[in-house]
Structure formats: C-alpha cells, structure tokens
Amino acid sequence: MLLIYCPYCGVERPETEFQCGGEAHIARPADPGQASEEDWVEFLYMRTNTKGIAAERWRHTNGCGRFFNAVRDTVSDKFLKFYKAGETMPDLEAIAKEAGK
Amino acid sequence: MSELLANDLITPDAGESPLLSLGNVSILKGAPLTRLSLRLREASVKDAGKAFGASLPVKALTCEVGDKRAALWMGPDEWTLLAPEDDLQSVFNSIETALKDQPHALVDISERSESIIVSGEKAAWLLNTGIFIDFSLEAFPVGMVTRTVFHKSPVMVWRTGPDTFVVEAWVSFMDYVAGLLVQAAQELQAA
Numbered sequence: 435m436l437l438i439y440c441p442y443c444g445v446e447r448p449e450t451e452f453q454c455g456g457e458a459h460i461a462r463p464a465d466p467g468q469a470s471e472e473d474w475v476e477f478l479y480m481r482t483n484t485k486g487i488a489a490e491r492w493r494h495t496n497g498c499g500r501f502f503n504a505v506r507d508t509v510s511d512k513f514l515k516f517y518k519a520g521e522t523m524p525d526l527e528a529i530a531k532e533a534g535k
Numbered sequence: 536m537s538e539l540l541a542n543d544l545i546t547p548d549a550g551e552s553p554l555l556s557l558g559n560v561s562i563l564k565g566a567p568l569t570r571l572s573l574r575l576r577e578a579s580v581k582d583a584g585k586a587f588g589a590s591l592p593v594k595a596l597t598c599e600v601g602d603k604r605a606a607l608w609m610g611p612d613e614w615t616l617l618a619p620e621d622d623l624q625s626v627f628n629s630i631e632t633a634l635k636d637q638p639h640a641l642v643d644i645s646e647r648s649e650s651i652i653v654s655g656e657k658a659a660w661l662l663n664t665g666i667f668i669d670f671s672l673e674a675f676p677v678g679m680v681t682r683t684v685f686h687k688s689p690v691m692v693w694r695t696g697p698d699t700f701v702v703e704a705w706v707s708f709m710d711y712v713a714g715l716l717v718q719a720a721q722e723l724q725a726a
Contacts, residue, residue: 435667442611443595443681448667450684496684498595498610 439516440494441502447494455491457481458503459523484508487530489523505529540598540678540695541605544568544617547652555717557724560657562716565650565701569623571616572609573630575639586633587616587626598680598693607680607693615691620645648691649709653716654699657723662692662700664719665712672697685712 436449463469463477482488488508493501505515505524514529539545547553547563555562573591575583584590589601592608599606604626605617618626623645630641653661659670665685669675680693688708693701704712 445596447683450667496689497682499613499682500610 436511436513438492438504438513440497440500441516441518442498442500443494447497451494451496453493453495455493455501458489458491487514487526487533489526491519507533538696539699541600541617542695543603544600544605544619545650545652545695545701554651554713555720557655557657557720559723560653560655560661560720562713562720563652563654565652565703567620568645568650569616569618569620569626570643570645570648571618571627571630572642572644573614573616573639574612575634575637576612579634579637579639582633582637583630583639586629588618589616596679596681598678600678607691609680609682609691615644646706648703648705650701650703651709651713651716652699652701654696656698657720658698658700661716661720661723662702665715666690666692668692670694670700686715688712 437446438449438452439446460477463473485508487505489503489505491501492504493499501519503517503519503521504513505526506513514533515524517524546566548566551564553561553563573583580591580593584606587604587606589599589604589606591606591614592599595608597608603619603622607615607617609615616626623643627641627643663670666683668683675694677694677696680691682689682691684690685704688704688711690712691703695701702712
C-alpha cells in the first residue's frame, strides 16, 4: 500500500484515504464566454499522460477533504513531492534529476 | 473514567448493553449528542469559538474541549462541534447570532452518525484491525482526532484517553463497523 503525505493534515496516511484527481495545473479558460470549442476540448479532455515524473491533483477524501498536489513517478509509483493546492508547480526536471532519473 | 477528555460530554448510552465486554477491551454505545458541522474562514474562527464555548483548534488533527463542549478539527476550514443533546438549539442560535455578518455554514448533523466508545488496553490493537494508522501515543496522542476509513466505511476516530477512543460512523454503517470490531475481538477471547 502507498503512503501519501497530506500537506494540510501534516501526516502520512494510507492511500485508501485518498482519491487521485488527475493531472494538476490545468487552468480553466479565464473568460469562459470567449473560449472557443477547441479551448474547451483542450481544457476538458487533453492530458499529457506522462510516463515518468508528473504532477497530479490528489484529494484527502477520508480525512480533511482538501485537494492538494503531488509529484509522482508514474512508472515506479513513487511519490517525490507534496504541496498545497494553489502553490506553483515545482521544477519537475530538477526533481527528476534529484531522484536519479 | 474521570481523567478522560470531554468526560462530561462523551458518555455511554445508559439504556444500551455493552456491544463487547472483555477483560482488556470493551465497546459501549455512546449517548446521543448534538453534532454540528461548521465551515468558515480564518477571520471568523475567534468569534465562533467564543459563541460556542470552546475555541476552534487551528492546528491540524487537534481538539479543544470546554465545559460540555468540544470542537474537533476536521479540515483547515471545517470543524465538528459537540455539545449535549439538549443544547442543540441554544448552541446553534448563539453561533448563528455571533456570525450573522460573516460567511459561514453551520449544519446540524446530530442524526448523521453514531458513536461507540472503544476502551481498554487492547483498544488500539482492535481498531488497527481495520484502520491503517499508528495509534502509539507518540504518533497519536490523547486529544488527536481524525477522519479515516475503517475497512470500507468512513469513520472519525478521537482519542479521549490513553486507552480510550471514540469512534463515530454514519448511522447506517455503524452495524458494519461495530460488528467487525466485535468479530475481530474474538481473537482476543480465543487467545
């Protein structure tokens, strides 16, 4: 079982308490009225589907209920970094280098 | 039970027989309580605490206990407030009055969940049959409260004493939670 750290609770908890919310840092069109259909397709459906280091949204569903972000290696399932929602995306390449990838 | 946290609030239901009563662990049904879910912004925390009678804890996974009141941290902007069953209206009104001009959500969830009191030297062991949390006193000190999952049911666990836990589950899940705990305790009987 994976252990996931919740930056709001400040503790590591088993993955059964969490839900994955997909790729992180996808910005909703700033002015929805002006967004074209292609913009919506891009926002709603297009994902990078990274093999390797990726930033994801996670939710501590059975805990504090908050969304936060995590950097995970999608190959090994190893978590490399956790940070609160709203914080800027960390440098994934630097994290990958540190992890020896 | 006098040294336990919130012992003027969390009491066994007098009309119920114990669900489990072994030498080293027992499970008692908790008496009905007033439970309120309160969500608000940081600026309102002080006012809400004053109106309620126990300040709202801002440190994660902690609780604040007052005279017949307990405020439990559920999330960065969410608390569960406990009070005696009969105080529902007065507590509700006093918080609503104090927060009249501040955005907040106060909801009566008294009937949503039921509580059981799991106590005894094997209480932590028993809970660990379905909860993957370290219940040693260093990692989970007295007063710590958290939501988590027990097997497949969402539960709230609150440590009110070194060997005493209050476990709350939704009413329709309580038979599942209590039933599995009683079943798991058969291992202790067999030993």
